[in-house]
Every structure is written in structure tokens, then in C-alpha cells.
Amino acid sequence: MAQDHDPRRRSTTSASRTPTAQELKGAIDSGRTGDTVVSYDPGAAPLGTDDEAAGTPDTPERVALSMRQELGNGRVSSPAATEAGRPRPKSPNVQIYRPQLTSVLSILNRITGAILSACGIVLVIWLMAAAAGPEPYGLVQGAIGSWIGQVLLFGATFAFFLHLCGGIRHIVWDTVHGFELRTIYVSGWLVVATSVVLTLAAWSLSFLLKG
């Protein structure tokens, strides 16, 4: 029975044909990928359609790759096979999505937020050192002034401006403005450009004042 659903059999009818996103979605919905029971998977609903709407559909090679990965190199999985130890694949198939400005900025806002959490701790350590006296303060300043400290501080500055500009973009979205696809891309590139400019401006100014 399992073999009747094997997509490779269908693909042999036209030798050069690779599976489409619709067929991949079908494989997920019918439970052949082993991560759902046989039913419609809402998590797989945007598969293919989102990218097509954005004008960047996945290449047949990418879909074929995902199909192979989902089906475990062509082996048809069953609940028994899953229990035997094959890791269950997770929807929504992040590995086949081409990174786009929108998705990259979305996850970067989280990553920079996590980085800035660590920077908050550094800020407190710095203040505590200042309160403790000139020697502890000198120690912390020395660590920040070292080349690795300066590289990390440069990264932290960029993370700060990216999170700041990205955050302002989010607040604008919260007022239900700027949701047109074109506007989203314009504001996204604006966030990237502004963050780069502000980071470079901050460091140039700092070097100028240091003399």
C-alpha cells in the first residue's frame, strides 16, 4: 500500500520531471513524511504559495531536495519507522525556503535582542566596576579597549542600531501602516542602510573625539 503512494513511481512516468511544491505538500498531508497523521496540515499550507506570491518561487531542485529529505531518501516512513529513531522532520520546512529580506530581518530582530540582553549585563558590570573604584573600572575599560573587546563592541553597536531601527519598523506596523509588499521591502532596506550608517557614524565620531 505504501508503495502506491511513492512519488518516485509517479515521477518515472515522465523521466526528467521533478516533484512540485504541490506534490510535496500532498506528501506531508497524506502522512508519508511521518510528521503528521493522514490529514490536512495547516503548517504546510503556505508551502510554495508564499514564495510564488513574493515572486521568488522555489527552484525544482530545491523542491526535489526537500522531497528527498522529507521522505527520508525515498524510504516511506511509517509511525513504526519514526519510533525506530528517525528524527521527525519539522514543519514549515525551513531548509527549502530561500532567505528573503523580510524573514532575515525578522529573525535578526530576535537575535540582536538576545545579543543586547548580554550587553545589558556588560553595562551593569561596567557600572558596578565604576562604583567599586578606579582599579576595577580600569580592568573593565582595559577589557573593552582590547582588540577583541573593540570588535565585540563594534558588533554590539550594529546589533543595537539594527534592533532600534527594526523595533521602530515594528511599532509603525503596530499602527497598521506600511504592510504593502513594496513598502515592507523599502522599510526593510531602510533599516539595514540606517543601521550601517549610524554604526559607522558613531565609531567615526568616537575615534575623532578620542583624538
Added chain:
Amino acid sequence: MRSPLARAIGLGSAKEGVRDWWAERVSAIALIPLTLWFAAAIIAHSGSDYVTFIGWIRGPLTATLMILLLIALFHHTALGLKVVIEDYVHSGAKFAWLVAVRFGCVAFAVAGIVATLRVAFLG
């Protein structure tokens, strides 16, 4: 944040979701001027020594803004990390992480405020 109709028919978050969402935005808005002030001040003190730096923190305006920055920063951090943990940690460790982040943020905020006050009044 919920419309009277939504409240009446029991839609929307049954927990504290809206409150946290709102607080994250409010703290974010507070952080825009506070972090920009801090960044500008740090750049202005690029070449400063310890005594100049301490003298700057001792100013009542600086100490006030620094404490406000610490409160807004760690409130925002706690809310942001809470969402990240809720999204990615699904094991039993989730509860431990949520408590650790909450405790950590409060502890660091208090430590930062105490350090600022020490510099302002004793330094």
C-alpha cells in the same frame, strides 16, 4: 486593548498576553530616547578618564536617566526573552528558563541601580 464587544463575548487572550505585548511596546518607546542619550554620552566620553566619567554619572540628570534606562532596558529584556523562550523551549526546562530570566533581569536591574546610586552619592 480589547474592544467592549470582544470582552463581552470572551474573545482575545484569557491570560496576560495583551498586557505583556503592550508593556513591550511601551518600554521600547521609552528606550528610544534613553538608549540614544546613552550612546551619545558614551561617544562624547570616548577619551575621558575615570574621574571625568564618575563626575558625569554623579550629575543628578545623568543618574536619573541611567536608572530609567536600567529599568526600561531590563523590563524590555525580560519581556523579549520570555517570548523567545515560549516560542522555542517546549520541554520541562521552559518553566525553569522563564523563572531564571525573570530573576536575572530583576537582579541585574537592581545591581545596576545600586551601582549608579553608589557612584552618585558615595563615589
